[in-house]
Amino acid sequence: MNRSDPAVLAEDLHKTYGDTAALAGFDLEVPAGTVHGLLGPNGAGKTTAVRVLATLTQPDSGTARVAGFDAVRDPIRVRRRIGLVGQQAAVDEILTGRQNLVLFGRLYHLGAAAAARRADELLERFGLTEAAGRAAGQYSGGMRRRLDLAASLILSPAVLFLDEPTTGLDPRARTEVWESVRQLAAAGTTILLTTQYLDEADQLAGRISVVDHGRVIAEGSPDELKRRIGTDRLDVVVRHAADLPAVARLVGGVASGAAESDRDRRRVSAPVRDGMAALTTLVRALDDEGIEAVDVGLRRPSLDEVFLRLTGENKDKEVAA
Amino acid sequence: MTAPVLSHSSLERLRWVVADGWAVTRRDLLHWANRPGQVVANVLFSVMVLLLFAYLFGGAMTVPGGDYREFLVPGVLAMTMIFGVEGTFTAVNNDIARGVTDRFRSMPMAPSAVVVGRCAADMLNAALTLAALVAAGLAIGWRWHEGLLSALAAFGLLLLLRLAMLWLGIYLGLVLRSPESVMALQILVWPLGFLSNAFVPPGTMPGWLGTVVEWNPLSATVAATRELFGNPGWQGTAWPAQHPALAAIAWSALFIAVFLPLSVRRYRLLSR
Numbered sequence: 001m002n003r004s005d006p007a008v009l010a011e012d013l014h015k016t017y018g019d020t021a022a023l024a025g026f027d028l029e030v031p032a033g034t035v036h037g038l039l040g041p042n043g044a045g046k047t048t049a050v051r052v053l054a055t056l057t058q059p060d061s062g063t064a065r066v067a068g069f070d071a072v073r074d075p076i077r078v079r080r081r082i083g084l085v086g087q088q089a090a091v092d093e094i095l096t097g098r099q100n101l102v103l104f105g106r107l108y109h110l111g112a113a114a115a116a117r118r119a120d121e122l123l124e125r126f127g128l129t130e131a132a133g134r135a136a137g138q139y140s141g142g143m144r145r146r147l148d149l150a151a152s153l154i155l156s157p158a159v160l161f162l163d164e165p166t167t168g169l170d171p172r173a174r175t176e177v178w179e180s181v182r183q184l185a186a187a188g189t190t191i192l193l194t195t196q197y198l199d200e201a202d203q204l205a206g207r208i209s210v211v212d213h214g215r216v217i218a219e220g221s222p223d224e225l226k227r228r229i230g231t232d233r234l235d236v237v238v239r240h241a242a243d244l245p246a247v248a249r250l251v252g253g254v255a256s257g258a259a260e261s262d263r264d265r266r267r268v269s270a271p272v273r274d275g276m277a278a279l280t281t282l283v284r285a286l287d288d289e290g291i292e293a294v295d296v297g298l299r300r301p302s303l304d305e306v307f308l309r310l311t312g313e314n315k316d317k318e319v320a321a
Numbered sequence: 322m323t324a325p326v327l328s329h330s331s332l333e334r335l336r337w338v339v340a341d342g343w344a345v346t347r348r349d350l351l352h353w354a355n356r357p358g359q360v361v362a363n364v365l366f367s368v369m370v371l372l373l374f375a376y377l378f379g380g381a382m383t384v385p386g387g388d389y390r391e392f393l394v395p396g397v398l399a400m401t402m403i404f405g406v407e408g409t410f411t412a413v414n415n416d417i418a419r420g421v422t423d424r425f426r427s428m429p430m431a432p433s434a435v436v437v438g439r440c441a442a443d444m445l446n447a448a449l450t451l452a453a454l455v456a457a458g459l460a461i462g463w464r465w466h467e468g469l470l471s472a473l474a475a476f477g478l479l480l481l482l483r484l485a486m487l488w489l490g491i492y493l494g495l496v497l498r499s500p501e502s503v504m505a506l507q508i509l510v511w512p513l514g515f516l517s518n519a520f521v522p523p524g525t526m527p528g529w530l531g532t533v534v535e536w537n538p539l540s541a542t543v544a545a546t547r548e549l550f551g552n553p554g555w556q557g558t559a560w561p562a563q564h565p566a567l568a569a570i571a572w573s574a575l576f577i578a579v580f581l582p583l584s585v586r587r588y589r590l591l592s593r
Binding site for chain 2: 054055056057058076079080082084086087088089090091092093094095096099103104106107108109135151
């Protein structure tokens with residue numbers, strides 16, 4: 001593989017199940033050493049895309065190359081260079097954590113001693129040394145996930161696929177998994193991650209592809225995607241609800257669109273073009289009029305809004321077509 | 322000049338099938354070691370069925386040729402082989418449901434090793450269960466009378482039946498995706514077990530039922546093993562009852578011939 005080759009390359013992948021097109025011209029390019037998020041609603045085709053790239057599913061057409069090899073024509077070479085963490089923790093629940101890692105190590109064709117050594121290293125790295133002798137079925141959700149992750153890292157894969165790695169985990173376990181993913185990324189592993197959670201993509205991924213109806217409908221860094229959806233918003237929360245009309249008038253003066261008042265939250269909110277200038281002008285005006293503000297802030301649109309907007313647009317297009 | 326290279330690589334591949342197959346088998350052995358209670362419970366269940374029929378119903382049973390216990394033991398041995406299908410089914414089904422099968426498939430291991438390991442583990446389990454049942458049978462007065470070779474041939478037929486059930490179990494485990502379907506499987510397996518000559522001679526049943534029973538694959542193996550052990554049996558009129566050894570082999574071979582290729586095909590379809 002050339003240094004410049006992308007770690008993951010999908011070109012015009014198609015996959016149809018019966019009448020449903022799971023992948024309909026799916027394109028993706030992930031440079032080596034980066035974390036890439038596939039974001040999309042249930043049934044958008046994220047999992048099918050990962051399964052094709054991880055050699056588990058044959059595409060109907062298109063190209064899938066992973067770590068320099070063709071996933072369809074050369075699956076064994078690809079399998080030596082990838083790790084896959086699927087939606088469930090795919091570990092044997094009757095075996096202990098250590099027995100699991102030794103079993104998978106042997107199946108990755110490590111010798112008995114090497115498999116045992118690797119198992120101990122990984123248990124240590126994922127904080128499972130103490131639980132190593134207990135059956136994996138007795139682990140907490142987060143521990144089982146970490147064991148699952150460890151099993152995918154036995155051969156130190158060049159590319160790691162994480163298919164909704166935190167679905168069904170409690171917030172604590174989710175943070176644990178995030179931490180592990182960050183460490184792997186820092187060590188240079190290329191990671192392709194699917195998620196339904198926008199904050200997860202925002203937290204972990206350097207670049208995000210928004211997937212809907214089997215295609216990538218938008219791609220960029222989290223910031224780029226947020227910027228694409230439009231402008232910042234200026235929020236003002238006042239102490240006294242009676243001040244709301246006056247504040248709405250002042251905000252209207254600096255806004256690029258209509259100001260919205262929310263009586264219950266004592267908040268006025270409006271889109272602004274030049275966020276910082278608008279903020280400074282407004283704070284000065286509030287001061288001049290002697291209005292007490294509890295909070296004044298500039299807000300980037302959240303990825304949620306980006307996501308809903310993008311997938312919503314797609315739906316509109318479909319209706320039009 | 323290419324021939325040696327070719328044979329080398331296929332030898333290499335065979336080596337990995339064996340090595341990976343053994344790793345997968347060892348996984349099941351570790352299951353037994355980690356949960357010995359489960360293994361003991363499974364064996365005890367079969368022993369319990371044997372004792373239940375021997376002592377609870379045995380007194381009321383008369384069979385041609387005399388001793389009911391002599392009649393019963395081959396029946397319980399063969400029925401246990403049939404019930405093994407549930408174990409295979411559950412193991413295959415769980416691995417798919419939990420994503421373990423996908424993990425195996427995403428690894429650079431020999432693809433057939435999953436099945437080779439399943440086969441080896443289940444057959445070992447069957448042999449162990451047979452040994453325990455034979456010991457229990459000997460304890461309640463059952464004997465083989467035709468010599469060790471005939472007895473070994475009988476055990477061979479029993480294990481062949483288990484192998485046939487293994488392929489049925491693998492196929493069903495791949496096809497029926499929900500773990501609850503083990504219930505449906507039990508509903509299917511129990512009549513297969515009891516609508517046979519394992520506990521009762523077919524001659525005592527209504528004519529049509531007797532015919533069904535004589536054609537039951539289980540009945541052929543039971544009749545054949547009774548013959549090989551020299552235990553009392555019952556001379557039926559249907560072809561399988563008259564050629565039990567041949568019928569036993571034919572039934573098992575038929576199951577394997579049908580479900581082995583179907584299972585391989587199903588396994589390949591997982592990549593669809």
